[in-house]
Amino acid sequence: MTTVTHRRSTVLAVVRAVEEGARLDGPDLPWDAELAAAYGGRDALLVALHDHWSRQLLARIDALQKAPAQPLG
Secondary structure (H helix, E strand, O other), X not given: OOHHHHHHHHXXXXXXXXXXXXXXXXXXXXXXXHHHHHHOOXXXXXXXXXXXXXXXXXXXXXXXXXXXXXXXX
């Protein structure tokens, strides 16, 4: 497994944990030795989470822009 693949799989695991109720403003942000090895610090993990959610949002916006317009009413 490459470093990029490893980082992607660890960030996706954290995304799932965060979306299931972990808080980003405190100790509930998942953090363990594997995440420390992959990201080095919590700030880098938060950047990776932000990047992931930004890509998800942009993909959905792009899909909406390409969808045929729905009539109102």
